[in-house]
Amino acid sequence: MHDIIAFLPGVIIAVVGLIALLMEAYKKSADQIYGLTIAGILAALGVAIAALFGDSGTAFTGMIVYGGVASFGAVVILLGSLFSVVVSRDYLMEIDLHRGDVYSMILLSIVGMLALASANDLISFFLGLETMSICLYVIAGLIKDKKTGAEAALKYFLLGAFATGFLLYGIALIYGATGHTNLTEIAAVAEPTLMFMGGSALLLVGIFFKIGAVPFHMWTPDVYQGTPTTLTAFMATAAKSATFVAFVLIMSRMLPESDTDIWTNVIQVVAILTMVVGNLIALAQDNVKRMLAYSSIAHAGYLLVGLAAGTPEGFTGVLYYLFAYTVMNVGAFSVIAYYERNKGLDFTEIESYAGLGFKFPLMGVLLSIFLFSLVGIPPFVGFVGKYYVFAAAINAGLIPLAIIGVLASAASAYYYLRVMVYLFFKDSHKEYSLKPASLLFSSAVVLMAALTLYYGIEPVLPFSGLIELISSYYSL
Amino acid sequence: MIGIDWYLALSAILFTIGIIGVLIRRNAIVIFMCVELMLNAVNLSLISFSAYHGDIAGQILVFFSLSVAAAEAVVGLAIIIAIFRNNLSVDITKVNLLRW
Amino acid sequence: METYAFVLLAVLAIATALGMILNKNTVNSALLLVLNLVSIAGVYLLLQAQFLALIQILVYAGAIMVLFLFVIMLLNVDEEESLFDKFRIKYLVAFLLGVVIFGQILYSLGGVTDMLPEVSSEMVQIGTVEAIAEVFYTDYLFAFEMTAILLTAAVVGALLIAQYKVKDSGETE
Numbered sequence: 001m002h003d004i005i006a007f008l009p010g011v012i013i014a015v016v017g018l019i020a021l022l023m024e025a026y027k028k029s030a031d032q033i034y035g036l037t038i039a040g041i042l043a044a045l046g047v048a049i050a051a052l053f054g055d056s057g058t059a060f061t062g063m064i065v066y067g068g069v070a071s072f073g074a075v076v077i078l079l080g081s082l083f084s085v086v087v088s089r090d091y092l093m094e095i096d097l098h099r100g101d102v103y104s105m106i107l108l109s110i111v112g113m114l115a116l117a118s119a120n121d122l123i124s125f126f127l128g129l130e131t132m133s134i135c136l137y138v139i140a141g142l143i144k145d146k147k148t149g150a151e152a153a154l155k156y157f158l159l160g161a162f163a164t165g166f167l168l169y170g171i172a173l174i175y176g177a178t179g180h181t182n183l184t185e186i187a188a189v190a191e192p193t194l195m196f197m198g199g200s201a202l203l204l205v206g207i208f209f210k211i212g213a214v215p216f217h218m219w220t221p222d223v224y225q226g227t228p229t230t231l232t233a234f235m236a237t238a239a240k241s242a243t244f245v246a247f248v249l250i251m252s253r254m255l256p257e258s259d260t261d262i263w264t265n266v267i268q269v270v271a272i273l274t275m276v277v278g279n280l281i282a283l284a285q286d287n288v289k290r291m292l293a294y295s296s297i298a299h300a301g302y303l304l305v306g307l308a309a310g311t312p313e314g315f316t317g318v319l320y321y322l323f324a325y326t327v328m329n330v331g332a333f334s335v336i337a338y339y340e341r342n343k344g345l346d347f348t349e350i351e352s353y354a355g356l357g358f359k360f361p362l363m364g365v366l367l368s369i370f371l372f373s374l375v376g377i378p379p380f381v382g383f384v385g386k387y388y389v390f391a392a393a394i395n396a397g398l399i400p401l402a403i404i405g406v407l408a409s410a411a412s413a414y415y416y417l418r419v420m421v422y423l424f425f426k427d428s429h430k431e432y433s434l435k436p437a438s439l440l441f442s443s444a445v446v447l448m449a450a451l452t453l454y455y456g457i458e459p460v461l462p463f464s465g466l467i468e469l470i471s472s473y474y475s476l
Numbered sequence: 477m478i479g480i481d482w483y484l485a486l487s488a489i490l491f492t493i494g495i496i497g498v499l500i501r502r503n504a505i506v507i508f509m510c511v512e513l514m515l516n517a518v519n520l521s522l523i524s525f526s527a528y529h530g531d532i533a534g535q536i537l538v539f540f541s542l543s544v545a546a547a548e549a550v551v552g553l554a555i556i557i558a559i560f561r562n563n564l565s566v567d568i569t570k571v572n573l574l575r576w
Numbered sequence: 577m578e579t580y581a582f583v584l585l586a587v588l589a590i591a592t593a594l595g596m597i598l599n600k601n602t603v604n605s606a607l608l609l610v611l612n613l614v615s616i617a618g619v620y621l622l623l624q625a626q627f628l629a630l631i632q633i634l635v636y637a638g639a640i641m642v643l644f645l646f647v648i649m650l651l652n653v654d655e656e657e658s659l660f661d662k663f664r665i666k667y668l669v670a671f672l673l674g675v676v677i678f679g680q681i682l683y684s685l686g687g688v689t690d691m692l693p694e695v696s697s698e699m700v701q702i703g704t705v706e707a708i709a710e711v712f713y714t715d716y717l718f719a720f721e722m723t724a725i726l727l728t729a730a731v732v733g734a735l736l737i738a739q740y741k742v743k744d745s746g747e748t749e
Contacts (some may be wrong), residue, residue, distance in 0.1 A: 007718070014725055021732065060718035101736055108729040115722055123537050127722040130544045131729060134551050138733030141555055150558045153737070157555050158507055158568070161548055162498055165514035168541060169491060169681075172518050172534075176484075176525035181533045198681065478582050483623065486586045490593050490616075492678040497597035499670035505602055505648060509609050512640070513593055516616055519628075527623045532702050536716050538628055539708070542635055543723045547730035549640045553647045554734035560651050 006059035006066040008051070009044035009074050010114040016040030017107030024100030033100035034089055037107060041082045048074040062182050064118040065249070072319050073117035073245030080237035080326040081110050086444040087334040088230040090437070094341045095228060097142055106234065109135030113242035120253065122171045122181040125246055129167070129210065132242060133160050136235055140227050152226025159209070159219045167206025173199025183253040190255070197262060203250075204266060210243045211300050214273040224293035229340055232289070233333035236296045237326040244303055244322055248315045251307060260310045267308040268401055274301030275408040282415050288336055289348040291415055292329075295374065298412060299325055305405050306389040309396035317388035324373070324385035324455070331448035332370040335363050338441070342434040350419060355428030357420070362442070364423050369449045371416040373456065376409050380456040483524035490517035504556050504566040508549075515545050582622055588615040602653055606644050613637040625703040 004011055017040075020033045048071055056067025064070070085106060092098040112131025119125035137160065141153025171181070177196035178186045190196055209216040224232045255263060278298030285291035303325075306318035339356065340347045357364030373380035386409060393402040437445075490513060497510030519538045526534025560566055592612040599605045613636045620629035712720050 003718075018728070021728075061715045063716070063718040101732060105729065105733060105736060108725055108732070111725050112722075112729075115718075121719075123533070123540060123716065123719050124722065126537070127540055127544070127719050127726065130547070131722060131726045134547055134726065135729050135733060137551050137555065138729075138736055141558060141737050144558055144562075144737070147562050150555065150562050153555045154504060154559045154568075157548075157552050158498075158504065158511075161508065161511045161552065162514075164544070164548075165491070165494065165511055165518065168515060168518045169521070171537070172521040172525065175522065175534055175537070176528070179525075179529040179531055181537065478579055478622075482582065482586075483619065486589065486619070488678055488681040489590055490612075491681065492674045493590070493593040493597060495677060496670050496674040499673065501597065503602060503653065505644065505651075505653065506597075506605055509605060509644065510597060512636075513596065513609065513612065516613060516636070519632075520616055520619060523620055523623050523625045523628060526625070526702070530702065532707060532711055535625055535628055535703060535708060536711060536719075538625075539631065540719055540723060542628075542631060543726065546635060546640055547726050549643055550730045550734045551737070553643060554738040556647065557651065557738050560653075566651065566653050 003059045006057075007064060007114070007118070009048045009078065010111050010118075012040060012044040012047065013107050013114065014111045017104050017111065020100055020104040020107060024104065028100065030098045030100055030103075031089075033103050034085075034098070037085055037103045038082065040107065041078055041085060041110070045075065045078040045082060048078055058120055060124075062184075063121045063124045064115070065120045066118060069245060069248060069252075069315070069319065070118035073241065073322075074114055076241045076245075076319070076322050076326050077110065077113045077117060077238045079323070080241060080330055081106070081113075081234060083327075083330040083334070083444055083448055084230050084234035084237070087233075087330070087337065087441055088228075090441055091230045091337045091341050092228060095143065097228060102139075102142065105135055105138055106231075109139070110238065113238055116242045117245040117249075119246055119249060120183050122174065122183070122186075125250070126168065126171060129243070129246070130164065132239060133164070133210070136239060139231050139235065140223050142228055142231070143226065146226075148222075148226040152223045156219050156223045163206050163209035163216070166202045166209075170199045170202030170204070170206060173202065175199075183250060186254050192262065200263065201266070204263070207243065207247055207250075208270060211240055211247070211303075212297050213270050213300055213304060214277045214297065215270070217274070217278070217297050220297055221290050221293040224296070225287070225290050229289060229333055229337040232293075233330045233337075236293075236333070237329050240296070240300065241322045241326060244307075244318060247307060248318055251310065252312075252315055264308050264310040267304055267310075268398065271301050271304035271308050271401065272404055274298065274304060275405055276301075279408045279412050282412065285415065286350050287348050288350055288353065288419060291350075291419075292332060292336070295412065295415070296329065298408065299329075299374075302386060302389055302405055302409065305393050305398075305401055308398060308401060309392040311392060311396050313395060314389070314392035317385075317392045320388050321385035324381040324452075327448050327451045327455075328370045328373040328380070328382055331445060331452065332367060332374065334441070334445050334448070335367040335370070338363055338437055338445075339434075350422055353419060353422040354426035355423075357423030359428070360434055363437070363445075366445055366449050367423065368420050369452055371420060373452045375413045375416045377413075378456070379453065381452045381454075382456075384456055480524050480528045484521060487517045487520040487524065490514075490520070502567050504559070504568050505553075507568065508552050508556070512545060512549070515541060578622060582619065585615045585618045585622070588612075589619070602648050603645065606641060606648060609644075610637050610641045613641070623703075627703055627705045627708050 020036055023033050051067060051071040054067055058065050089098060109132050112128050115124055116128030116132055119128055137153055137157045140156045141150055143149030173195050175181055177193055177199060178189050180186045212220040275298055278294050278301055282291050282294035285294060303318050303321055306314040373382035376382045376386040390402045390405055494510045494514035498507050501507050519541055522534040522538050556566055589612055592608045596605045596608040617629045617632040620632060
C-alpha cells in the first residue's frame with residue numbers, strides 16, 4: 001500500500017485545514033469554512049471506516065501503523081471531532097468565536113491526534129503528541145476577555161511543557177538502553193535494565209499527565225472549565241482517545257512479553273487513585289461543567305483498568321470504551337452548551353438547572369440518556385464499555401481492581417443523578433425563554449443519543465469482527 | 477576519551493536544575509525558560525546516546541525536539557502576553573482564580 | 577585536551593544554569609540561558625554533532641532566546657519583587673524532590689559505564705548535514721511533514737491568542 005494511502009485520513013484533514021486557513025485569509029464566510037470542516041471530517045471518517053476492513057501493516061519506513069487499532073482509533077477520534085464541531089456552530093457564534101481560524105486550529109490538532117494514534121515510533125509519537133498539545137493550548141485560551149480562559153491556557157501550557165520534558169527524557173533513556181526508536185525494534189532488543197525501566201517510568205509520567213490520571217490531573221478541571229464548552233468536549237474525547245490509543249500501541253508493541261508486569265503494576269495503582277479521587281472530588285462539585293471534568297478524570301481511571309489487564313482483551317475493552325465514552329460525553333457537553341448558549345457562559349451552576357427538564361423536554365431527556373450512560377446503567381453503551389473493561393481485568397486476575405472500579409462507578413451515580421434531580425424534580429423560580437436549537441444541532445445530539453442506546457441494547461462491537469481483527473493485529 | 481557517563485551526568489544535573497527552577501520560581505517567563513533548560517538537557521542525553529550507539533536516530537530526534545521547542549516558545553509566549561494583558565503580571569501566584 | 581574542554585564547558589553550563597534560576601533579574605536570567613545553550617552547543621561539538629551544534633546556536637540561542645528577550649522587554653517585567661518569599665518550605669520540598677529525581681536518574685544511568693567508542697570516520701559522518709539531510713527525506717519523512725503541520729499550527733495559534741486582544745485592551749482601559 002502506498003504510504004500516503006496508509007495515512008489518508010490525516011492527509012485529508014491536513015489539506016482541509018490548510019484550505020480553511022487560506023479561505024480565512026481570503027475572507028470567506030465562517031459558515032463556508034464550517035461546512036468545509038465538516039465535509040473534510042466526514043470524508044476522513046469514511047476513509048477510516050473503510051480502512052478498518054482493509055489490511056494492516058506499517059508505512060513511512062515503519063514510522064506509523066495502519067489498519068486495526070490505528071484505524072479504529074482514527075474512527076473514534078474523527079467521530080468525536082465530527083460531533084463536537086457540528087454542535088459548535090451556535091455556541092461559538094454566541095461568544096464570537098465562530099471563525100475560520102478556530103476551525104483550522106481544530107483541524108490541525110486532529111492531524112496531530114491521527115499521527116499520535118498511529119505512531120509506531122517514539123519520534124512520530126512525540127511529534128503527534130506535541131502537535132496535538134500545542135493546538136490544545138491555543139484552544140484552551142480562546143476565551144481571552146474572561147480571566148479564566150487565559151489562565152486555563154497558562155496552566156495547561158506550563159504544566160504541559162513541564163510534562164513534555166519528562167516524556168522526552170523517558171524517550172531518551174529508552175533510546176539509550178536499546179539504540180532504537182521504533183516500537184517493534186525496541187521490543188526485539190529490550191531487556192529490563194535499570195535504564196530501560198527508568199525511561200519507561202518517565203514516559204509513563206508524560207502519558208499519565210496527558211490523559212489526566214490522578215497524581216498528574218491538576219490541570220484538567222481548570223482547563224475544561226476555561227475552554228468553550230463544545231471544544232471541551234473535543235478535548236475530553238478526541239484528544240484523550242488519541243492518547244489512549246497511542247498508549248495501547250506502546251504497551252502492545254514496545255514491551256517485550258516478559259516485562260509487561262512492571263508497567264501493569266504501576267498502571268493498577270494509578271487506575272485506583274484516578275477512579276477514587278476523580279469520583280470523590282466530582283461528588284463535591286456544584287458546577288456542572290467542572291463536575292464533568294472530574295468525571296472525565298474518573299473515566300480515564302476506568303480506561304486504565306483495561307490497560308492494567310495488559311491482555312488483548314483488555315486493549316479491545318479500552319478501545320470499545322473510548323467509542324462509548326466519546327459518544328456519551330460529547331452528547332452531555334452539547335446539551336450543557338445548549339443551556340449555556342441561551343443563558344450566558346456562567347450558566348453552569350447546578351441550581352440554575354432547576355426545572356429545565358420539563359420546560360425543554362427534548363434536551364432534558366437527551367441529557368438524562370447521556371448521564372445514565374455515563375453512570376454505566378444497563379441499557380446504554382456506557383454499561384457495555386465498563387463491562388468489557390472490568391471483565392478483562394477479572395480475567396487477568398485483577399479482581400480487587402475490578403471491585404474498586406465497580407464501587408467507584410456506583411458512587412458516581414450520585415453526582416450524575418443529582419443533575420437529573422435538579423432537571424426534573426426541582427421547581428424553578430425564574431422564567432426561562434430558550435431559543436430553539438437549530439436542526440443540525442438537534443439532529444447531531446439525537447444521533448449521539450441513538451448511538452448510545454443502540455450499542456447499549458445491541459452490545460455487539462461497533463464494527464463486526466473487531467476483536468478478531470485487533471487480536472490478529474497484536475501478533476504482528 | 478571521556479566516558480559517556482560524564483555526558484549523561486552533566487545532562488542529569490542540568491535537567492534537575494531545570495526542575496528545581498520550575499518548582500521555585502514564580503515568574504511565568506522564567507519557569508518557561510527552565511522548561512527550555514530541561515529540554516536542552518534531554519537533547520544532550522540524546523546526542524550522547526547517539527554517539528554511543530553510533531546511530532543517527534538520536535540526532536534526528538534532537539532536531540525534532542528543537543522544532544517542538546520553537547513551536548512551544550511561540551505559543552507559550554503568546555499565552556504569557558495574553559495573561560499579562562488580563563492580570564498586568566506574569567506572577568503565577570496571582571493566577572489562581574480557578575480552584576477546586 | 578578533550579577532557580579539559582569538557583570540564584570547562586560543563587562547569588560553565590552548570591554555573592550558568594544555576595545562575596539562571598537564582599537570578600532576580602529576568603533579563604539576566606535569559607542572557608545566562610543563552611550562555612548555557614552556547615556551552616551545550618560546545619559539548620555537542622565534542623560529541624561530533626556538528627550540524628546540531630550549529631542549529632543549537634542559530635535556532636535556540638538565536639531565534640528562541642531573542643523571542644524571549646523581546647517578550648520580557650515588551651512586558652517590562654525584568655524585576656521579580658521577592659524571589660525568596662514566605663514559602664520557604666516550598667524551596668525545601670523543591671530541592672528534595674530535585675535531589676530525589678537526580679538520584680533516580682543517576683541510578684538508572686548506573687548501568688552505563690562503558691567508554692564512548694573511539695571517534696571513527698564513520699561517527700564523524702553521522703553528524704554532518706549530508707547524513708542528516710539524507711535520512712530526513714527518506715526514513716523520517718513522516719516526522720518531517722508532521723513538523724511542518726506543527727509549525728503552521730504554532731504560528732496560527734500564536735496569532736489567534738495574541739492578536740485579537742489588542743482591540744479589547746483599548747476598550748477596557
